[in-house]
Amino acid sequence: MYASKGFFLDKEMLEFLSELKEENVREIMNILSGLNIKKKIITKKLFDKYSDKFSGFLIDKNKRSEIKLLSPINFSSGKITVMDFVRHFRGRYEFLKGILEKRKFDNLSSIRKIGNNNGFWTTIVMISGKRITKNKNLLIEVEDLTGKSIILINRENIKLFSEAKKLLLDDVVAFRVSGSNKMLFANEIIFPDAEIKKEKYGVADNYIAFSGDFHIGSKMFLEKNLLKFISWLNGNIGDGRQRAIAKKVKYLFLTGDNIDGVSHYPGQEKFLDIKTCKEQYLKLEKILKEIRGDIKIIMCPGQHDSVWVGEPQPVISKKWASGLYDMKNLFMVPNPSLIKVEGGFKILMYHGASINGFINEIPEFRMKFGHKHPTIIVKEMLMRRHLAPTHGVIDYIPHNSKDSLIIDIVPDIIATADQHRAEINNYNNILIVASSCWQSITPFEKKVGNIPDPCKVPLFNLKTREIKIIDFSDEQKEICWEVGDNLACKINKNDKENE
Numbered sequence: 409m410y411a412s413k414g415f416f417l418d419k420e421m422l423e424f425l426s427e428l429k430e431e432n433v434r435e436i437m438n439i440l441s442g443l444n445i446k447k448k449i450i451t452k453k454l455f456d457k458y459s460d461k462f463s464g465f466l467i468d469k470n471k472r473s474e475i476k477l478l479s480p481i482n483f484s485s486g487k488i489t490v491m492d493f494v495r496h497f498r499g500r501y502e503f504l505k506g507i508l509e510k511r512k513f514d515n516l517s518s519i520r521k522i523g524n525n526n527g528f529w530t531t532i533v534m535i536s537g538k539r540i541t542k543n544k545n546l547l548i549e550v551e552d553l554t555g556k557s558i559i560l561i562n563r564e565n566i567k568l569f570s571e572a573k574k575l576l577l578d579d580v581v582a583f584r585v586s587g588s589n590k591m592l593f594a595n596e597i598i599f600p601d602a603e604i605k606k607e608k609y610g611v612a613d614n615y616i617a618f619s620g621d622f623h624i625g626s627k628m629f630l631e632k633n634l635l636k637f638i639s640w641l642n643g644n645i646g647d648g649r650q651r652a653i654a655k656k657v658k659y660l661f662l663t664g665d666n667i668d669g670v671s672h673y674p675g676q677e678k679f680l681d682i683k684t685c686k687e688q689y690l691k692l693e694k695i696l697k698e699i700r701g702d703i704k705i706i707m708c709p710g711q712h713d714s715v716w717v718g719e720p721q722p723v724i725s726k727k728w729a730s731g732l733y734d735m736k737n738l739f740m741v742p743n744p745s746l747i748k749v750e751g752g753f754k755i756l757m758y759h760g761a762s763i764n765g766f767i768n769e770i771p772e773f774r775m776k777f778g779h780k781h782p783t784i785i786v787k788e789m790l791m792r793r794h795l796a797p798t799h800g801v802i803d804y805i806p807h808n809s810k811d812s813l814i815i816d817i818v819p820d821i822i823a824t825a826d827q828h829r830a831e832i833n834n835y836n837n838i839l840i841v842a843s844s845c846w847q848s849i850t851p852f853e854k855k856v857g858n859i860p861d862p863c864k865v866p867l868f869n870l871k872t873r874e875i876k877i878i879d880f881s882d883e884q885k886e887i888c889w890e891v892g893d894n895l896a897c898k899i900n901k902n903d904k905e906n907e
């Protein structure tokens with residue numbers, strides 16, 4: 409296999425590859441051959457130089473047994489052409505159509521087959537256009553692989569009309585319709601949807617803590633509060649009950665924007681305390697190393713990290729953060745990533761760049777909630793089985809074989825960040841966790857009216873499914889999303905002294 413790609417391997421490299429699955433070895437060979445490496449002998453040292461190219465489907469072999477990455481991504485290098493986008497969208501349509509077809513619809517028909525025949529049909533389509541007619545009805549332009557059509561949604565059908573207004577360009581849905589191909593009339597819209605039949609319960613009494621959006625390097629970085637959180641994790645502060653929970657935290661998910669980065673917007677340097685990414689990552693390393701070593705930290709990048717902005721995003725490379733690669737309890741993964749932890753819990757982590765796009769594109773959400781309820785947007789992603797359906801709303805990298813923003817395997821938990829507000833929700837037994845941040849309000853947030861809610865940490869117990877949010881903010885505001893319960897607790901500055 410290696411010689412056919414024009415490579416020879418040294419002994420160390422051969423031993424390394426012999427421990428991997430065959431499909432992963434093939435992927436590595438394909439990527440290596442696309443890198444135009446002049447040297448014919450691939451040594452382990454040379455391979456490590458390009459390690460970030462492979463990290464989408466490799467987790468350090470010493471760590472593999474504990475945390476599993478279920479969503480390997482092949483970050484293909486090379487020029488992207490129009491055909492890559494065509495294959496990307498065809499692949500997505502076929503995949504989501506496959507999910508919808510499992511419902512066994514009556515009179516399921518392609519657009520071509522409907523033709524001029526009047527009748528009742530179900531058709532699975534991608535949305536290509538949307539407009540309000542003179543009579544204030546909604547006209548949806550749709551297409552499948554056989555043709556195009558238009559579907560009218562009558563404003564008198566209030567429920568359907570309101571659902572249809574939420575449709576986004578490039579959504580793949582099924583319509584129950586009547587009429588012929590010249591004009592179809594919608595009776596029902598069916599999304600691919602996601603559901604977990606039965607909530608999972610683990611055996612061990614352990615917690616997962618969800619955080620992210622540290623924005624290290626920013627002048628607004630709330631370092632003291634973050635250190636207070638770490639001090640609590642290490643069992644140094646809090647009352648007896650709070651310390652008992654801290655001891656049981658076994659996983660810490662960090663869902664991107666680990667640093668503030670540089671040059672993300674004009675004039676950002678005015679708001680930076682640390683002016684280079686490398687130094688920002690050095691600070692991150694120093695802080696993460698404060699966390700007790702038995703907590704496994706799973707970290708993906710976000711838009712502010714030093715990776716490309718287009719999704720999927722690869723792991724943060726050694727070039728920027730070599731020190732993080734030495735941490736035995738740190739698992740760096742791409743964005744998005746599906747991670748399996750003890751008890752078989754599948755956790756989809758996605759930083760959430762598309763959340764702003766959903767808010768902007770769905771007028772009802774924009775006007776009713778603004779940026780206040782990120783988990784409501786995540787429900788929309790689950791319904792669509794896609795993290796960012798509309799072309800142009802986020803930067804993304806098209807892929808020939810698989811659109812990695814599709815929600816292929818339904819997770820037990822979906823963890824997002826980006827909006828800087830902690831919130832918990834549930835959709836068809838899928839737990840939705842939005843994490844808070846460790847940065848006070850930024851000029852951009854002020855401009856878009858997104859008021860952050862920093863220093864809150866959602867915690868999830870794997871055995872009991874108990875959820876708590878602990879507040880590490882100076883203001884000590886409480887979060888109570890259910891009146892009278894005991895979900896939110898505060899860590900007082902003086903707790904340590906009080907005991």
Ligand SMILES: [Fe+2]
Binds near residue numbers: 665710712826845
């Ligand atoms: Fe952020």
